[in-house]
Amino acid sequence: MRTDQLIRTFVEYYEERGHRRITGSTLLPPPGDPVLFTTSGMHPLTPYLEGRPHPLGKRLVNVQRCLRTTDLDEVGDTTHLTVFEMLGTWSLGDYGGPRSLDWGYGLLTEGLGVDPGLLHATVHAGDDRTGTGQDTDSLDLWQGLGVPVELTVEDNWWPKSVDDDGGDGPVGPCGPDSEIFFWSGDGPPRSTPTLDDRWVEVWNHVTMTHRRREDGSLVPLPQRNVDTGLGLERLASLLQGKPSVFDCDVFDPWRRLVPPLWPLEEPDLRLVSDHLRSAVVVLGDGVRPSTTGRGYVLRRLVRRLLTVLWRQDASRSLGDLPDDLVRHTLDHFRQDARPADVLRTLLDEEHRFGRLLDRGRTVLARPRFQGPLTEEDFRYLHDTHGLPRELITSLRPE
DSSP: OOHHHHHHHHHHHHHTTTOEEOOOOOSSOOTTOOSSSOOSTTGGGHHHHTTOOOTTOSEEEEEEEEEOSTTGGGTTSSSOOSEEEEEEEEEESSSOHHHHHHHHHHIIIIISOOOGGGEEEEEEOOBTTTTBOOOHHHHHHHHHHTOOEEEESGGGEESOOSSTTSOOOOSEEEEEEEEEEEEOSSSSOOSOTTTOTTEEEEEEEEEEEEEEOTTSOEEEEEEEEEEEEEEHHHHHHHHTTOSSGGGSGGGHHHHHHHHHHSOOOHHHHHHHHHHHHHHHHHHHTTOOOOSSHHHHHHHHHHHHHHHHHHTTOTTOOGGGSOHHHHHHHHHHTTOOOOHHHHHHHHHHHHHHHHHHHHHHHHHHTSGGGSSOOOHHHHHHHHHHHOOOHHHHHHHSOO
16 A cells, blocks of 8 residues: 555545544644654644644544654664654544544554554553553453553653653653554564564554643643554555565655665665655755754754765765655655755755865864864864764764
């Protein structure tokens, strides 16, 4: 099933169940949102999750483009993308988590033809630290459907903790979630999602019951909501029997045009394709390179992909990128930017980065920087010469 058909099937399934389709926003979050980019479908809906009536009612469905920088170091594997599309559904004080899970199971198994034996679920086990109990409603639903369930604590509370030590998550709506996993390995499924990474998470159903305050305490929301998010490219690759998200039909033009242009090993090909595609989408939403904020994220994406491109051949240039590839990406994400303008900006950034590399090599060749660098050295190189730590590290691998 191609991604365009998958989107239609998803939206129509929920429209038949009383959901109204809302238009997905750009990558830029609404005013007042502290994040740089929209990271999930819920971001534009936060006021409605906290109680404001939505003009289209209590049941919503949409397709939202998202960008996440938290997974940048994972890009190049088989499941992570920087920019991706999220299929989402919402119940704003209407139906509860079990109905959402039941409908999700029905769409996967009946609407999309997924073998029920390839599914596994995880459910919130309860947390004494926060005083939240076990999500017995979701557990009962899965057990009734015959789907194996694994109970976890931190992994099934959304948003996840902001640190690795179980610290408090970000301020805002939160609650227990139940995640649906798809078996991607050869042979029959085995083990559980937390113990075997061949279980790939595809759909997260969050029952938003609380709002987290700045001091970490939880207060009940005025209404119980359900917020679900399903990664389009990830599910498409699994349904199409592909070994990675970079092999699903969305990336067909990248697979066809990039390897002849720049012969790269598979992990590098994935990273370059992801970062270039993401940079095109960010530019398509009106962001321009800069030294801070959204513009710096864009600049970092371009510099990371150029570092990989030039590792083996310094003559490679973004100016060689076909217009058709940029146009395909802009069309897919429904953006009005001109491909020529996008390519011109990318090439300007390439020239800027090339000059910075030349200056960096000259500065780092000085005698004072021949030994191990101290924190004072890093600060001096950044403040005086504009060399960020990650660039210094790439020029001087330990």
